[in-house]
Amino acid sequence: MSSDATFGDYGGQYVPEALMPAIDELTDAYERYVLDNEDGFMDEFRARLQDFGGRPTPIQRADQLSERYGCDVYLKREDLLHGGAHKLNNALGQVLLAKYMGKDRIIAETGAGQHGTATAMACAHLDMPCEIYMGRTDINRQRPNVFRMRINGAEVNPVDVGRGTLKEAITETFRDWAGTVEDTHYVVGSVVGPHPFPSMVRDFQAVISEEARAQFRDRTGGLPDTVVACAGGGSNTMGSFAAFIDDDGSDGDDRVDLHAVEAGGSSLQVDEEAGVAPNSATLSTGEEGVLHGARTKLLQDSDGQIMESHSVSAGLDYAGVGPELAQLVDEGRVTPANVDDDVALAAFHRLSATEGIIPALESAHALGYLEERIGVVEETEKGGAALGDSILVTVSGRGDKDLETVIEESADRDLDAAPDMDVFREGIR
Amino acid sequence: MSSDATFGDYGGQYVPEALMPAIDELTDAYERYVLDNEDGFMDEFRARLQDFGGRPTPIQRADQLSERYGCDVYLKREDLLHGGAHKLNNALGQVLLAKYMGKDRIIAETGAGQHGTATAMACAHLDMPCEIYMGRTDINRQRPNVFRMRINGAEVNPVDVGRGTLKEAITETFRDWAGTVEDTHYVVGSVVGPHPFPSMVRDFQAVISEEARAQFRDRTGGLPDTVVACAGGGSNTMGSFAAFIDDDGSDGDDRVDLHAVEAGGSSLQVDEEAGVAPNSATLSTGEEGVLHGARTKLLQDSDGQIMESHSVSAGLDYAGVGPELAQLVDEGRVTPANVDDDVALAAFHRLSATEGIIPALESAHALGYLEERIGVVEETEKGGAALGDSILVTVSGRGDKDLETVIEESADRDLDAAPDMDVFREGIR
Amino acid sequence: MTGDATTSGTSGSGDLDGSTLSNAFAEGPAFVPYLVAGDPDFESSKAYLEALDRGGADVIELGLPFSEPMAEGPTIQTAIARALEGGMTPDRYFELAESLDVEASLVCMTYYNLVYQYGTESGPRPFVERAAEAGIEGLVIPDLPAEEAEDLRAACDEFGLDLIFIVAPTTDGDRLDRMRELVSGYVYVQARLGTTGARSDVSDQTATILERVADWEVPRAVGFGISSGEHAERIVAGGADGIIVGSALIDVVAEGVETGRPVRETANQLESLASELTEGAAAGARKNRSEPEGQ
Amino acid sequence: MTGDATTSGTSGSGDLDGSTLSNAFAEGPAFVPYLVAGDPDFESSKAYLEALDRGGADVIELGLPFSEPMAEGPTIQTAIARALEGGMTPDRYFELAESLDVEASLVCMTYYNLVYQYGTESGPRPFVERAAEAGIEGLVIPDLPAEEAEDLRAACDEFGLDLIFIVAPTTDGDRLDRMRELVSGYVYVQARLGTTGARSDVSDQTATILERVADWEVPRAVGFGISSGEHAERIVAGGADGIIVGSALIDVVAEGVETGRPVRETANQLESLASELTEGAAAGARKNRSEPEGQ
Ligand SMILES: Cc1ncc(COP(=O)(O)O)c(C=O)c1O
């Protein structure tokens, strides 16, 4: 693992001067505690991930998907992590780190509420006061998550400016931090933001692929041909890829292909005039720029104004992406991809109905990608050729949080494997 | 493990004649596959529990509760099981058994929806058609769980008779079964019903205590002084106790006390006239009788009519209890206890706010029992004497399903550790 | 039938064919109607039961309503709810039985918990004693399989009651033997799988089903789904010694309740449906006699 | 100030004190107002800026609105939203700068992404070139710390622009040295932690904060939270070479927008607040001269 502040041209520390000392302090703490395991930090982190978080999460062969796609499909079950998504790996790591640093207050932003709930849980567990910034619009859309945060003892601070969504919440959290750096740690929710966040969050999430790689080898004797993970900011992606990055086939070993699946939303077409990209396919369609503390690929208009992104999955709905992921795509190590809302919704229903796992809509993008790339394979042909004979897909979270959205969004579409939704809509509309 | 059909005077097979052949066939299958591991049934069951279910679930020392109660409090984290409750252990076992038996259709009843969702998940996983009977009232109260079942491909059959709750759903499921025994298996949701269900469900759930006992020994070198588990029908209880039952101190070994905590509801007083017990404290207050296929303790009026039970926690709201548990209580091996709605709600908030784990309201009863029996211990005294120095509590499920109830029920009460709920009520009422 | 039947019972597993219940099958095929006691209230219920008696009932299966009737279909379940709502209890049940002015023999049909709980002493004895006192001649307990019936059989023997068992289409082997050993009065032959409920079609497999109990010493009454004289005829022609009809009659009661029909009118309807069924059964018996047995 | 300033810039990290921006601090304490360009629209904005100039502005920090203003408080954030809504873009921004009829020097304050994206060639050079052409004499980029500023510094040198850095209360050690090396025009001294926004109180620690930049060769302008002449006086008396005022002025603009006040009236209010601040600063300077330095 590298503690370099940049990934090629990407990364860096583009933050207001007032935050630089905190960033420096954090970089120092990252290097000592995370990289050098000072005071046994990483040992404690791993022990807590196990006892509190429920790690290791299993890998599971998805029998019915394997048959459908004519190859071995394995799922890495981050949906089983405490809180219901991979987000806890990072939140727990950062809150514990803040404790080691002597901070006594935690702030974080949240959009859909997954990072906020993970942070609130970690703070309750570690007895740290916690405030979560969340846009007013998101608060109204994500009541169960707001309630979970509050019940875990966190304050939820509504952000009323702008559209009242994730972008505004991030800005507001940086603003709080700028005035409170001395005693407060800002738990950034993905592999984004200024260094050391992209590296540190990756390192906390790397447990996903460290486990999965060993589990896959144990189970099959080899490595998967392809690893597929969804990408919003990219923490799940980097966590799912980290341990496989060196499996690049360079020394004659088998190569593990890495595919990052972003939200294609309703279309890849952007509306420059309105400043809206009806997708969140930053890796495929974004351009280099500077946002929220780092140089990376962004969804922006030709002036450099950040666009409103969109996805049926709130957790992928972000106009930036982790700088390391941007570099890995430029280098050709990671293949960027995207699937649209319809494909993701159909994949949500497919996994639920055929495997008994209700995935997060974010994760459903990774699953939808298999359908799009491979499709149904006839019994006779051994398929999977498009992505190889064995595929590991990370199910980054569970879909309980998405039920309302899925009911709304499924009703008007003709989706594969979806049950009739009318009974649910009645009560909701 | 015994395959006897009775537990002292309790148990038996009080079912309509039409069901007896199915019960006999099931008993035979239970003995062969479960007890004798024929065709490697138990191996496959355990493997699927691991890969699909996420077993083993961890035990975790609850640091803040330990400090509060002046003793070591460990939690067995069944909330981390796939689906969010221990219910999957049983559902997966029975659906797999039905497959081994050559059945091609699954039915089950559900009240709060936890057993229904677990069964629906297991059926999707094992590719079995599934129909769930659920009272109309419960359907309206538990929309998210209804949706989860449907999304997993199960049919949900509304039961319109009577009050439209669990009792009626059970009756309706037996009714379906009476006409379809030849190709259908009825997945009973707890350690209740006619033999072999109480033994079989216990055996499937015993994995909880088998793991926990070994984990506790690994961690501490010894055994807990007390194991505490909530009891509705008693599957979580029997699962949590099974491996500890022989630790009865008889051969000079340490004794592990076993406490089963039922729902005290709003009061232990019954209203004979209305046929209502505003609690579900069957072990403490019930009388022997015959219900749903077994002789056991029941909440009934002096005529023998079954009472309507009540608890803030839907999963504990049942007028019967497992026959083996009734026997263990009579024998003095298990201590029956109960805590009321208020204590359970306060415990729900306490665990959420101080440990970062939102428990099911059912599980909150077991946690509330610590508060009631031990209470806050001053720093100086080493407490926990009431329940010993080390306590293992099973967190049978997560509380995501209970958010609406908790908002409603917390608002008018003055509860320890509860955040201000007003912001949530507005939108709801 | 009145209280005097109490002492006339001579049944018991050792002496099965001498019971008054068996006798009710002696003079041609028996019509055995079922109603829930107290549905929808004490007085109406009494009127309905007496109407059935006038319509030709040989034995009346009088349901004592239990809150969790797991062997019943929706029709009977709803009737049970009405009766409980109307205040029916075991004690009132026995009062109703005692107050009835009927020729037919009375059989109590209920679930085991009510039998088990009755009286201060636990176990079935107090219930059976009180039933005998009230003129009840037999018991049918759908959730009490032969395996669990020892105590109840003993109490029935003590107080001279018959204990009727239900043979399902799926019952065979050892289970059949055990039931045969314990049964008295008549055997209730379930015509099809499932729970109670009136059907427009009726199982054509009566003969096959009756085969398994062909050599039993007790009369064979067939139930489940019979709703018309034509059904009754077919079943009796198929070899049944009697027909049991519940849901079809309760449908009449239910309609009466729902439409607010006067009790007397409903009673008349019940009487005429009873007559139809009695005649259907008789017609079946005639057919049977004119054709070679076992056809 | 007009386009001719473009060629007069002689700044650069090697020659810091010769810039026109430094010169703006030469004749007594400088008043440095900040407004968001195009808030709420092009023409009003022009009127407001010219009013500030009449009120005594020495340097105008003209904000080019960016969609994610992470260093700003709610007041400026809302102003930015208004300006974007009103159609402000980098190109319009330069047109506005060119159209202004003001004496004050112009400094562009914006976020790095807009600087980085401008023009066809990637990197900051096209933006700086165009800024120079439009008569802008310096840049403040709050999200560009000295560590990331090399390219921009080079472009500023090439086109004769000053590059202003913000020194926070927490800045020290190496970071301070690196900034000192790169800064030109003036240094923006942040009076307190947090983001921008008018405060009723103003940090009393101006002297302490200024100490760390006491021996820098560039003038020291203090900002963050100054909202009145009294504040201005106190800050300048504390040793500042200039005061930077943003949110307090934008409050006037915002009120004008909300109440639908005529542009001219808002402009007049801005002019009088500017005068108050200018005079406050001057009073502070007088106080300073009459008391021993460094007190
Ligand atoms: C389940 C799940 N998966 C994926 C994501 C996307 O975030 P990231 O790309 O940082 O993993 C989120 C964000 O909320 C999420 O909740």
Ligand SMILES: Cc1ncc(COP(=O)(O)O)c(C=O)c1O
């Ligand atoms: C989380 C949880 N715990 C406990 C129970 C009670 O059931 P049992 O006593 O069978 O474990 C339920 C029932 O739904 C449940 O959902």
